[in-house]
Amino acid sequence: MPQAGPLQTRNVAAVADGRTRRLTVSDWVEAGFTLLAEEGVKALTLDRLCRRVGVTKGSFYWHFVDLGAYRSALMDAWAALHDTERAQFTAMSDLEPRERLGRMLQVLLGERLWMLERAMREWARSDATAAAAVTAADRRIWRAVRQAYLDAGFTPAEAAVRADATFAIGVGILHLSASVPNTESAEKFLDIMLRH
Amino acid sequence: MPQAGPLQTRNVAAVADGRTRRLTVSDWVEAGFTLLAEEGVKALTLDRLCRRVGVTKGSFYWHFVDLGAYRSALMDAWAALHDTERAQFTAMSDLEPRERLGRMLQVLLGERLWMLERAMREWARSDATAAAAVTAADRRIWRAVRQAYLDAGFTPAEAAVRADATFAIGVGILHLSASVPNTESAEKFLDIMLRH
DNA sequence: ACCTGAACACCGTTCAAGT
């Protein structure tokens, strides 16, 4: 799909060897994630990427058909990352709803992820594929959030409204944060939303 | 400050005349707003702008020192726009808190404004001046929102938390919307937040 | 199979020259 060259045939040891080993798609993806997490969307330029990976532009174009395809690869990796999050969420089903919601917010707004989240949502505005991936991921998380409210004893209708609000809050905090988001006010918000 | 050329000396009739009249800074700003509102940040390119205004690039560079300065001008105009909004908000102080909050959300998410809001917040991430303007505007609106909760009988602490949440919701909806935001779920959310 | 290096196209920017 997005890749041009090798379909990830050999995924051997990706550790820091001297200089010998050749690049794989995931090396580029990893570099892109770091760049995004550290400096945001605008830092994701061909030159910056190649400099970081230590190779010339031509190499990039052997691995990817163009920057758009590269972003698609980033999206795919991000979606996979999101799936592991979801696994965490469903594994939480034994926790109290309140505790569960608090953890969800913390995962979403945590360290490295929130910058990626922002980047994805920014691309989603101009790219249909990105938009689809974000929507799909959102729906899954929304369900987990609603389930928490259902478990807290709300009717389906009440739970849905609260899930909408909680979700919007999360995204809102994501965008309002200049640096790393603080989850403190989000916690207080949950207290209100969980009141009957 | 941002402008290079004329400091808006003659603001005469800006209506559609044949082709004779010369351009003013606000003509460029108006064109930029329309472009942003219709197609978002990515459409704001030099070529698109010049095509829309019907003039060559050189003309642009007589009015503005560069694209950055032009965006500053857009920011200034946006801030002014925001001030008239705030005037609306303070004029609302006789309305019921619930009604007032509903109107505020509708103004923020209404037709032309929400796309501009998004654009400004996107720039604010990479530009310090933009960030300052957005922060200042946000603080004013936040106060108006908190005042509504105070008038609804909440303690200062309670009102502050609710203002935080309401504000985050607004921004969240802004970014979650693919097309024009629907204010329906926001209304239901207000019902919850106003409960004692 | 994977990468280099040079060439091209596009778009933001400059500037001498026009009215």
Next chain:
DNA sequence: ACCTGAACACCGTTCAAGT
């Protein structure tokens, strides 16, 4: 004072040539 048109720099993209 305000605008044109040509030139330049930068960055994404292509591709023939290397190992």
